[in-house]
Amino acid sequence: MKCLVFDIWGEFGQFRKFYTTSSPLTFSFPPRTAIAGMLAAIVGIDKDEYLKYFCKADAHIALRILKPVKKCRVSYNLIDTKTAKIMSKIQNRTQVTSELLKDCAYRIYLSHENVELYNKIKDSLTAHKCYYTLCLGLSEFLANFGFEYEGNLSKAEVEEVNLVDSVLPLKEDVTKVEFELGKEYFKDIVPNEMNEDREVIEYAKVIYERNCKPIKCIAKGIYNTSEGEKIVFL
Numbered sequence: 644m645k646c647l648v649f650d651i652w653g654e655f656g657q658f659r660k661f662y663t664t665s666s667p668l669t670f671s672f673p674p675r676t677a678i679a680g681m682l683a684a685i686v687g688i689d690k691d692e693y694l695k696y697f698c699k700a701d702a703h704i705a706l707r708i709l710k711p712v713k714k715c716r717v718s719y720n721l722i723d724t725k726t727a728k729i730m731s732k733i734q735n736r737t738q739v740t741s742e743l744l745k746d747c748a749y750r751i752y753l754s755h756e757n758v759e760l761y762n763k764i765k766d767s768l769t770a771h772k773c774y775y776t777l778c779l780g781l782s783e784f785l786a787n788f789g790f791e792y793e794g795n796l797s798k799a800e801v802e803e804v805n806l807v808d809s810v811l812p813l814k815e816d817v818t819k820v821e822f823e824l825g826k827e828y829f830k831d832i833v834p835n836e837m838n839e840d841r842e843v844i845e846y847a848k849v850i851y852e853r854n855c856k857p858i859k860c861i862a863k864g865i866y867n868t869s870e871g872e873k874i875v876f877l
Contacts, residue, residue: 644754644796646868647761649703649768651681652711652748653786656779659743661843668743669780671851672713673877675834676843677780678704678751684789685767686760687774694839695727701756705809705866705874709748711854716740747779752809752874754796765793794869805865806857809874813848816863822848827853835877847877 649667658670658677673681679702683693696702720736755761767773768790777786799805804821811817813830828850835847852858856872864875 644703644866645761646766646794646796646866647753647768647797648750648794648870650748650750650791651777651779651786652709653779655784656744656747656781656786658744658780665739666791667739667795669714669744670831670833671708671714671744671829671853672708672747672749673779675704675706675835675847676837678706680788681744681751681777682705682709682753682764684775684777685773686763692839694837694841696757699836699845700818703754703876705752705876707752707809707872707874708851708853708855709750712745712747713745714837715743715745717743726785726847728777731795743767743784744779750791752868753877754876778833792870796866797867799865799867799873801863802861804859804861805873806859807862807865807875808872809856810849810851810877811858811862811875812877813850814862814864817860818863821859823859824858828858830851 658673660668660670679693679697682697688696718740719737720738722733722736753764777788778784781785830848830850832846832848834843836845838844850858862875865872868874
Protein backbone atom coordinates (compact mmCIF):
# COMPACT_ATOMS: atom_id res chain seq x y z
CA MET A 644 0.00 0.00 0.00
CA LYS A 645 1.45 3.35 -1.06
CA CYS A 646 1.08 6.41 1.14
CA LEU A 647 1.54 10.14 0.57
CA VAL A 648 2.96 12.07 3.50
CA PHE A 649 2.84 15.85 3.75
CA ASP A 650 2.89 18.53 6.46
CA ILE A 651 0.48 21.42 6.94
CA TRP A 652 1.00 24.32 9.33
CA GLY A 653 -0.16 27.81 10.19
CA GLU A 654 -0.09 30.56 12.79
CA PHE A 655 -3.71 30.10 13.85
CA GLY A 656 -6.43 27.51 13.34
CA GLN A 657 -9.89 26.61 14.52
CA PHE A 658 -11.78 23.35 14.06
CA ARG A 659 -14.97 24.12 15.87
CA LYS A 660 -16.43 21.58 18.27
CA PHE A 661 -19.95 20.63 17.29
CA TYR A 662 -21.45 21.06 20.76
CA THR A 663 -20.41 24.70 21.32
CA THR A 664 -22.49 27.71 20.25
CA SER A 665 -21.95 31.21 21.65
CA SER A 666 -18.33 30.62 22.77
CA PRO A 667 -16.76 28.37 20.11
CA LEU A 668 -14.18 25.82 21.25
CA THR A 669 -11.76 24.06 18.93
CA PHE A 670 -10.51 20.51 18.51
CA SER A 671 -6.78 20.15 19.03
CA PHE A 672 -6.27 18.89 15.47
CA PRO A 673 -8.27 18.77 12.22
CA PRO A 674 -10.76 15.88 12.23
CA ARG A 675 -10.83 13.48 9.31
CA THR A 676 -13.72 15.42 7.75
CA ALA A 677 -11.64 18.62 7.75
CA ILE A 678 -8.64 16.83 6.24
CA ALA A 679 -10.87 15.59 3.40
CA GLY A 680 -11.78 19.23 2.73
CA MET A 681 -8.09 20.20 2.64
CA LEU A 682 -7.30 17.45 0.14
CA ALA A 683 -10.23 18.55 -2.02
CA ALA A 684 -8.95 22.14 -1.91
CA ILE A 685 -5.51 21.03 -3.08
CA VAL A 686 -6.81 19.27 -6.22
CA GLY A 687 -9.86 21.47 -6.85
CA ILE A 688 -12.83 19.23 -6.11
CA ASP A 689 -16.01 21.24 -5.49
CA LYS A 690 -17.27 21.42 -1.91
CA ASP A 691 -20.60 19.92 -2.92
CA GLU A 692 -19.13 16.68 -4.19
CA TYR A 693 -15.72 16.05 -2.57
CA LEU A 694 -17.12 13.93 0.27
CA LYS A 695 -17.92 11.04 -2.06
CA TYR A 696 -14.26 10.89 -3.09
CA PHE A 697 -12.94 10.76 0.48
CA CYS A 698 -15.23 8.22 2.17
CA LYS A 699 -13.55 5.79 4.56
CA ALA A 700 -13.90 2.92 2.11
CA ASP A 701 -11.66 4.66 -0.45
CA ALA A 702 -9.52 7.20 1.43
CA HIS A 703 -7.32 6.04 4.30
CA ILE A 704 -6.23 9.06 6.36
CA ALA A 705 -4.05 9.37 9.45
CA LEU A 706 -2.76 12.44 11.27
CA ARG A 707 0.24 13.22 13.46
CA ILE A 708 0.58 16.30 15.67
CA LEU A 709 3.96 17.92 14.96
CA LYS A 710 3.94 20.82 17.44
CA PRO A 711 2.69 20.87 21.05
CA VAL A 712 -0.97 21.82 21.19
CA LYS A 713 -1.35 25.47 22.22
CA LYS A 714 -4.64 27.32 22.49
CA CYS A 715 -5.54 30.95 23.02
CA ARG A 716 -8.75 32.95 23.28
CA VAL A 717 -9.63 35.89 21.08
CA SER A 718 -12.68 38.16 21.33
CA TYR A 719 -14.51 39.14 18.15
CA ASN A 720 -16.94 42.02 17.71
CA LEU A 721 -19.72 40.63 15.53
CA ILE A 722 -21.88 43.15 13.69
CA ASP A 723 -25.29 42.91 12.06
CA THR A 724 -24.58 43.69 8.41
CA LYS A 725 -28.20 43.15 7.37
CA THR A 726 -29.59 46.17 9.24
CA ALA A 727 -26.69 48.60 8.78
CA LYS A 728 -26.23 49.80 5.21
CA ILE A 729 -23.21 51.96 6.05
CA MET A 730 -20.43 50.22 8.00
CA SER A 731 -19.39 53.39 9.84
CA LYS A 732 -22.92 53.80 11.22
CA ILE A 733 -23.10 50.40 12.89
CA GLN A 734 -23.87 50.76 16.59
CA ASN A 735 -24.83 47.28 17.75
CA ARG A 736 -22.06 44.78 18.31
CA THR A 737 -21.99 41.38 19.95
CA GLN A 738 -18.70 40.32 21.49
CA VAL A 739 -17.94 36.60 21.24
CA THR A 740 -14.88 34.87 22.67
CA SER A 741 -13.45 32.11 20.48
CA GLU A 742 -10.84 29.50 21.25
CA LEU A 743 -8.07 29.22 18.64
CA LEU A 744 -5.11 26.97 17.99
CA LYS A 745 -1.77 28.77 18.03
CA ASP A 746 1.36 27.84 16.03
CA CYS A 747 -0.05 24.51 14.89
CA ALA A 748 1.51 21.92 12.57
CA TYR A 749 0.35 18.48 11.50
CA ARG A 750 1.53 15.60 9.33
CA ILE A 751 -1.09 13.94 7.14
CA TYR A 752 -0.85 10.43 5.70
CA LEU A 753 -3.03 9.47 2.73
CA SER A 754 -3.58 6.21 0.90
CA HIS A 755 -6.35 6.09 -1.71
CA GLU A 756 -8.03 3.31 -3.70
CA ASN A 757 -8.51 5.64 -6.69
CA VAL A 758 -5.12 5.63 -8.41
CA GLU A 759 -5.96 8.55 -10.68
CA LEU A 760 -7.01 10.79 -7.78
CA TYR A 761 -4.02 9.61 -5.72
CA ASN A 762 -1.62 10.61 -8.49
CA LYS A 763 -3.37 13.95 -8.96
CA ILE A 764 -2.94 14.76 -5.26
CA LYS A 765 0.69 13.63 -5.44
CA ASP A 766 1.41 15.90 -8.42
CA SER A 767 -0.13 18.90 -6.64
CA LEU A 768 1.81 18.23 -3.42
CA THR A 769 5.18 17.75 -5.10
CA ALA A 770 4.67 20.90 -7.19
CA HIS A 771 3.48 22.83 -4.11
CA LYS A 772 0.30 23.88 -5.89
CA CYS A 773 -3.29 24.01 -4.69
CA TYR A 774 -6.48 24.88 -6.56
CA TYR A 775 -8.19 26.65 -3.66
CA THR A 776 -6.46 28.56 -0.87
CA LEU A 777 -5.61 26.20 1.97
CA CYS A 778 -6.71 27.15 5.49
CA LEU A 779 -6.85 25.69 8.98
CA GLY A 780 -10.58 25.61 9.62
CA LEU A 781 -11.62 29.20 8.93
CA SER A 782 -10.83 31.09 5.73
CA GLU A 783 -8.85 33.78 7.56
CA PHE A 784 -6.42 31.22 9.03
CA LEU A 785 -4.23 30.61 5.99
CA ALA A 786 -2.05 27.51 5.94
CA ASN A 787 1.12 26.40 4.21
CA PHE A 788 1.99 22.84 3.25
CA GLY A 789 4.99 20.82 2.18
CA PHE A 790 5.40 17.37 0.65
CA GLU A 791 7.56 15.02 2.72
CA TYR A 792 7.71 11.65 0.98
CA GLU A 793 5.82 8.82 -0.68
CA GLY A 794 6.32 5.53 1.10
CA ASN A 795 5.10 1.98 1.34
CA LEU A 796 3.06 0.80 4.30
CA SER A 797 3.43 -2.52 6.07
CA LYS A 798 1.33 -3.88 8.92
CA ALA A 799 2.92 -4.04 12.35
CA GLU A 800 2.81 -7.18 14.46
CA VAL A 801 -0.56 -7.43 16.19
CA GLU A 802 0.60 -8.77 19.55
CA GLU A 803 3.59 -6.46 19.91
CA VAL A 804 3.65 -3.23 21.89
CA ASN A 805 4.14 -0.34 19.45
CA LEU A 806 4.81 3.37 19.84
CA VAL A 807 2.21 5.02 17.60
CA ASP A 808 3.13 8.47 16.26
CA SER A 809 -0.32 9.41 14.97
CA VAL A 810 -3.55 10.30 16.71
CA LEU A 811 -4.95 6.96 17.95
CA PRO A 812 -8.62 6.13 17.31
CA LEU A 813 -9.97 4.00 20.15
CA LYS A 814 -11.52 1.23 18.07
CA GLU A 815 -12.42 -2.26 19.23
CA ASP A 816 -9.11 -3.56 17.84
CA VAL A 817 -7.12 -1.39 20.30
CA THR A 818 -6.60 -3.92 23.07
CA LYS A 819 -4.27 -1.96 25.35
CA VAL A 820 -2.94 1.56 25.89
CA GLU A 821 -0.01 1.99 28.30
CA PHE A 822 0.02 5.44 29.93
CA GLU A 823 3.58 6.54 30.65
CA LEU A 824 4.94 9.09 33.09
CA GLY A 825 5.91 12.46 31.64
CA LYS A 826 3.27 12.40 28.92
CA GLU A 827 0.02 14.37 28.69
CA TYR A 828 -2.83 12.32 27.25
CA PHE A 829 -6.15 13.70 26.07
CA LYS A 830 -9.25 11.96 24.77
CA ASP A 831 -11.85 13.49 22.49
CA ILE A 832 -14.81 12.65 20.25
CA VAL A 833 -14.45 13.98 16.70
CA PRO A 834 -16.58 13.80 13.54
CA ASN A 835 -15.01 11.13 11.35
CA GLU A 836 -17.18 10.80 8.25
CA MET A 837 -19.98 12.73 6.53
CA ASN A 838 -22.33 11.75 3.74
CA GLU A 839 -22.87 13.82 0.61
CA ASP A 840 -25.57 15.85 2.38
CA ARG A 841 -22.88 16.97 4.86
CA GLU A 842 -24.48 15.00 7.69
CA VAL A 843 -22.09 13.39 10.14
CA ILE A 844 -22.61 9.63 9.98
CA GLU A 845 -19.73 8.59 12.23
CA TYR A 846 -17.98 9.99 15.29
CA ALA A 847 -14.70 8.58 16.57
CA LYS A 848 -13.19 8.44 20.03
CA VAL A 849 -9.51 9.33 19.83
CA ILE A 850 -6.56 9.71 22.16
CA TYR A 851 -3.51 11.90 21.57
CA GLU A 852 -0.46 13.18 23.42
CA ARG A 853 -0.38 16.97 23.69
CA ASN A 854 3.40 17.32 23.30
CA CYS A 855 3.69 15.17 20.16
CA LYS A 856 5.08 12.13 21.98
CA PRO A 857 4.16 8.63 20.73
CA ILE A 858 1.46 6.53 22.38
CA LYS A 859 2.42 3.07 23.62
CA CYS A 860 -0.26 0.53 22.73
CA ILE A 861 -1.26 -2.84 21.34
CA ALA A 862 -3.60 -2.64 18.34
CA LYS A 863 -4.40 -4.45 15.11
CA GLY A 864 -4.52 -1.52 12.70
CA ILE A 865 -0.97 -0.18 13.09
CA TYR A 866 1.07 0.45 9.94
CA ASN A 867 4.79 1.08 9.55
CA THR A 868 5.84 3.68 6.99
CA SER A 869 9.04 3.31 4.99
CA GLU A 870 10.50 6.18 7.06
CA GLY A 871 9.97 4.36 10.37
CA GLU A 872 6.79 6.13 11.51
CA LYS A 873 3.91 4.15 13.00
CA ILE A 874 0.36 5.26 12.22
CA VAL A 875 -3.27 4.22 12.63
CA PHE A 876 -5.87 5.39 10.13
CA LEU A 877 -8.83 7.37 11.46
